[in-house]
Amino acid sequence: MADKFPQTKGGLWINENKKAENHPSMTGHILISPEQLKILVTLHRGGVDPEKIKLQIGAWTRTISKGENKGSKFQYLQADAYYPSEYNHLFEEEAAPGDIEESVPAPTPKPIDSPDDDDFPF
Numbered sequence: 001m002a003d004k005f006p007q008t009k010g011g012l013w014i015n016e017n018k019k020a021e022n023h024p025s026m027t028g029h030i031l032i033s034p035e036q037l038k039i040l041v042t043l044h045r046g047g048v049d050p051e052k053i054k055l056q057i058g059a060w061t062r063t064i065s066k067g068e069n070k071g072s073k074f075q076y077l078q079a080d081a082y083y084p085s086e087y088n089h090l091f092e093e094e095a096a097p098g099d100i101e102e103s104v105p106a107p108t109p110k111p112i113d114s115p116d117d118d119d120f121p122f
Contacts, residue, residue: 005056005080006035012059012075026075030057036081039091043083046090056082 010030015023032040036055043053060076083090 005082006033006039008033008036008079010077010079012077014072014074028075028077030055030077030079032079036079039081039083042090043087046087048083048087048090052084054082055079 008031010028012026012028015025015027017023017027018025032055040053044050057077057079059078061073062076064070064072064074
């Protein structure tokens with residue numbers, strides 16, 4: 001695996017739709033990259049306890065520098081698909097060419113009957 005802990009980004013912003021005390025103070029998102037998804041699926045298929053499969057998240061307070069919300073604070077997030085070294089064995093071997101499921105081959109194209117050139121006036 002090229003990067004043991006591939007990273008991704010996201011953010012949290014003030015929840016302007018908060019109408020009750022039990023609503024979240026901030027809302028946002030974090031992207032999950034294909035590399036992270038592959039790690040998470042590999043851990044799950046490898047029998048790892050689902051409560052140990054996680055993204056490790058870091059947050060930084062930043063200020064919006066442009067646009068109508070200029071000067072507003074938000075939380076910049078970075079997430080790593082993390083796993084303890086005890087699970088390294090799940091990622092040590094790359095699949096051999098014969099181990100990959102063969103995809104269904106595309107159907108052979110059928111020839112198109114073309115009209116005789118004599119039918120065209122030019």
